[in-house]
Amino acid sequence: MPQTFTEKHMEGWLNTVADMLGVAFGKVTTSDEGKTLCPTCERSWSSQTSNSPQTGACIPSKKPGLSLLDRDLCSTFKGKDDRPSWAVVKAFVEVTQATYDTSFSSVVRNIVEKAYIMFETQPFRRFVITLAFFGQPQTATARWMLVLVDRSGVISTSPSHLNGSGGYTLGHVLYYLSFASSHHIGIDETMTICKLTGVVTHITVTGQTPTSGSKMVKRIFEVERLLHTNSQISGCSTSVWLVRRKSRYYALKDSWPLESKPFSEIRHLMTINQTIMNDAEMRDTLKHTYPVLVIGQELGDSTDLRRQELPRTHLSRVHRRIVTKAIGDPLTSFRSKFELCSILCDVVYSAEKCKICHGDISLGNILINRIWDDDDDNGEIDSDDNDDNIESSSGNDTPSDVVVNESSASEIAEPGKVHTNSELNSSSTALSASSPRPVPVKARGLVIDHDNSFALDEVAESGYFVNTGTLPFMAVEALAWKKPSDFRHQPKHDLESLFYVLLNLCTYVDGVGCLRSPIPKAEELSVCLNEWWAVDDYHTLARRKASILMSPDTFILGRMPAYWDDFHQVLKDLYAVIWTDSITFIRDQQNTATHEAFLEVLIKAREMYREKEGEEGYTYASITERQAGPSGLRKRKEHSGHVSRDAKRRP
Known part of the structure; x- marks a missing residue:
């Protein structure tokens, strides 16, 4: 003692x-x-x-x-x-x-x-x-x-x-x-960790791919860096990593969704990918506008395993891992109003064509998939279903003892250090500060984070009710519903959320490549959309959002930077698609938005800005390329972007 x-x-x-x-x-x-x-x-x-x-x-x-x-x-x-x-x-x-x-x-x-x-x-x-x-x-x-x-x-x-x-x-x-x-x-042994620093160097995923059928495939990804993490204890606790395998870059998402959800993100994306893969016309139409599933894994871990003898008073969560491509840029990095309208058209069209509800449309979940002149295969499903292997002679899990079959010895990270692509093989590979890469020929809209997504056909059969999302972007009807568990999410609610994404973008972005500068406190109080981020009660937020939307010219459009003056009519047209009665209070109206009506407004705006003078897109940032070296390291095929953190995200 x-x-x-x-x-x-x-x-x-x-x-x-x-x-x-x-x-x-x-x-x-x-x-x-x-x-x-x-x-x-x-x-x-x-x-x-x-x-x-x-x-x-x-x-x-x-x-x-x-x-x-x-x-x-x-x-x-x-x-x-x-x-x-x-x-x-x-x-x-x-x-x-x-x-x-x-x-x-x-x-x-x-x-x-x-x-x-x-x-x-x-x-x-x-x-x-x-x-x-x-x-x-x-x-x-x-x-x-x-x-x-x-x-x-x-x-x-x-x-x-x-x-x-x-x-x-x-x-x-x-x-x-x-x-x-x-x-x-409590440690996830599918992640290779340096004992001296706690740095994650490799992540192993054993699961199914769109082309593997019932066969389980093991793939090992080298970690480049952590892109996003939700640090709350109780909740979905999503982490997103930039990972690499065979010189290709992917996004790896690790999360703890609710076990009670009847639809799995893996199964949902698997169905979409397999459907598109088997339909040549659909594949050609939707290429680059949907997340390509690389591999998905249900890790078989549940918070229930630690509570087997306790009353079920908690929300049980399960461990899930999913790897996708391509890696996009944030929506705020649009290069022109024409590009912005094109991206939004992609978002609406792909949702209509795939017949899905996303359930959590937000600013951070819409990315720009930039298609370069030499990576047109980014939209294709990976067909390599061969297993990767990790061999360790000493049983030590430090990176110096890990051998990844697809990498040469010079590509293995040193203990305690995560190498970026630009650091590998520096002794044998020359870097060339060549002329900037050409402007991307295409920029497509890509929606990510399908935790709450579901197919409309499945919901029609199961009667699935869901009321989730990121609070500032949730539909007024969803916020004001008396019994959230009885709320039936529909495509029109996704479209309303997309409208709120656009309102927030126009409010907090001064122009191309320029987020809004800090506003003096006296003026900041007049930016009414700030209230949407400061309220976490459903009914209070529904009242405030509805009252602000009743006078959009005064409370929203009038508070936007001057760059968006010629965009006001587009927002008014989308507003009229959602709420047809300009007199009746918003909370007392039914949302009447449809994909067709949204596309009509956005396509009209896209064509207007296509022809408008002075709307030439800003030059995209140049990227230093690597020359081919002894290691056989190829050029990056997926381009790194940022993952924005959503505020007040519901589990």
Whole structure:
């Protein structure tokens, strides 16, 4: 038993207990002198950061009492000033000398805040395990409890004594944390992680492709960088990565959607891709305007697995991974009003042709797919269904021990470092600052993030009701519905959301390549669309949105930058398509939008700007190309873009 519940005493006690358990169960061998040798336990408790915060935290002042770290990392500490980052923490302990009854709330609050940091700094984290100790050892006030935090919330055990059955259970937990596989303590083992830095270097996806049939295919992707992450604890917690395989670039999406949704994004995109693949006319018409599914995987992990004996009071979530192409630019990077109208035409036309509802049309979910003169195959479905393999001679998961079959030795990342395309093979490949690439011949509209999408035919058969989306872009009818669970989402609601995307774009973009500059506070209050981002109550937002839309000239068009003056009529025409009665209050009207009517307005505007003088598109940014080198590295076929973060996203 430790002398006190202080970090230093607890460090020695926990590690001693772990070693003794290892000896008892044959995990640690001993010599004649009784010393432990060759410990198979790769983790140990450390108080290295108990008095100073760890690095990499969004909340700099937060530090764990004790951290569970890899032993290889602990052996690198040379002094008290060495501080590991939050990215390498496996679990942590909170200690307090206050009693359980008086400090439970504050301790749990601290645990949740630190778990948030772990989820933010560890995109491979599935759940967080924490131990908390209360009171004074050797007294009746001594208690401990186990806390688990995952994408469905927080659960904890009742407080237990350190002796008797409580001590017996604590021994099981300590043995588990010290000797269990990484998977069992909340780490996603399909991601290859550098032990010293916590950097993800490779991600393995084992699933189905549009051409693999029932066969399961394994593909290994090299990580270039994290494009987007949603750092909230409870929720879909989507992360999007820029990844590479065989010198081609893709977007890899990792998320935890609700298990109750009857339609899977993988199955939805699989159906679209296979339908288009088998229809030559449709493939030619919709090429570049739909996400090409590369591979999708249901990882078989659910938050229910950690709650099997608990009442079902939580929202169960499942782990899903999907890889798609192409990689687009944000909608705000449009190069002219003509290009903007063309992109919106693509969005509406593809939705009508595929007979789908997206369910979450927002500014961040519409991208510009720029088609260069030499990559016209970006819209084609990959047909390579051969498995990739990772071989590791030592069992160490650092990148230096990983061999990816499709890459040459010179392309393997160094430990702790993620290489970008421009850094690979620098010794043998010459960079050429050649003349800028030609202006893209095409820019197509591409809608991503199909978590809430469904086919209209399926909904007609199942009677599926859904009321989801990103609040500032949700339809007034969806926000004002008395029973959200009874709301039936329809294509007209997607079109209304697309109208709100356009209103926000025109409000917050000064012109081509120029986001709106900071506005003085006195003037900012007059930008009425700001209110749509500041309200999180459905009915309140419905009232405000409806009242603002009743006077669009005054409250919306009049607040837009001068660049959009000649675009006002387009917005008015779209407004008239959605709400035909200019007198009746918006909340009392039925949305009458149709794909045909929207396309009529947008095509008319596109042709107007095609012929208008002065609407020549801005020159696209030049890209430095790589010359062909010994490694056989080819040019990038997918061009990197940005993924915007949506505000107030509903799970």
